[in-house]
Amino acid sequence: VAAPGAFNGPNRDDGDLNYAQGSLTAALTKLNTQVTGNWGDWNFKLGALGYFDPRNAYKDEFHPDTFYQPAQTEMAKSARNQGGKSWVLTDALVNRVFKIYDHDFSFTGGWQHIRWGESTLVALNSVAEINAPDQRLLYQPGTQISEIFRPTPAVLLGTALHDNVNLDLLYMFGWDPAQVAQGGTFYGAFDVYTRDGSKRSEEHTSELQS
Numbered sequence: 001v002a003a004p005g006a007f008n009g010p011n012r013d014d015g016d017l018n019y020a021q022g023s024l025t026a027a028l029t030k031l032n033t034q035v036t037g038n039w040g041d042w043n044f045k046l047g048a049l050g051y052f053d054p055r056n057a058y059k060d061e062f063h064p065d066t067f068y069q070p071a072q073t074e075m076a077k078s079a080r081n082q083g084g085k086s087w088v089l090t091d092a093l094v095n096r097v098f099k100i101y102d103h104d105f106s107f108t109g110g111w112q113h114i115r116w117g118e119s120t121l122v123a124l125n126s127v128a129e130i131n132a133p134d135q136r137l138l139y140q141p142g143t144q145i146s147e148i149f150r151p152t153p154a155v156l157l158g159t160a161l162h163d164n165v166n167l168d169l170l171y172m173f174g175w176d177p178a179q180v181a182q183g184g185t186f187y188g189a190f191d192v193y194t195r196d197g198s199k200r201s202e203e204h205t206s207e208l209q210s
Contacts, residue, residue, distance in 0.1 A: 014184045017062050018075075025186045027055040028141050030099070034091065043095045049147060050087035051140065057084025061184055079182035082136050091151060105159045110149035114170065130154075134179040139187045150176050 019025050034047035036199045057080055060072045093110030131149040140147045153173040160166050181187045 014061065015186045015188045017064065018184055019186055022057055026053055026141055028053045031143065032090070032139070032144075041096050041098070045093055045095075047089070047091035048087055049137075049142065051085070053084045055084070056080065056185065059084065059184075068093065075184050076182070079184045079188070082182045083185040084138075087138075088134070089151060090147070103159050105157060108156045109154075111153050112156065113146075113149055113151055114154065114156060116168075130170075130175075132176055132178040135181045135187065136149050136179060136185075139181070143160045150179065152176070 022036050026134045028051055030049065030051040032047075032049045034045060036043070036045045038044070048143050059075045059080060063069050063071055063073065089111055090115070091111060093108055093112045095106065095108045097104060099105070116130070130152055133148050134150055135148075136145055152175060155173075156166040156168060157170075158166060181189065
């Protein structure tokens, strides 16, 4: 078969079709910044990460089959934004250490990263459920492994019960699922399922009904 694309995977090959062999797949500029400070016994941290990639922010999709569509169409807005320009909150928390009955307690509240019993180098398919990974950041050039985990709004109270024995109490106010690369982007695993979510499906349905 001489047709381009995956012979046995037509619903997961748009990432390859949209980028010619040997072409540039990323031209990334990224800013990762943090602000820390304290007020009395309280410490605070606020961090954010933003990026711009002109190679993907204005990307079009390529279609080898032009029977029902032109050879090139504008990529879905959500895919362009995800691959080309966006920002994410990395931290927004307050922390304080205090004593109760001669025990030191640490209180942390806000959007934070909590790693329990799992290597920080394990990003995808791990048992670390508190901070879900962001796949779009995982494959960006120059990404640090600590950047890909999404912060979770929670309250954490910890203390040492004995030597090498610690107790942590955690209450989560919410949870964000893993962020999957959009279909059509270079690392998008599935062309249909992750492309523009339900919004695109609803628009397509209304067009068929009209």
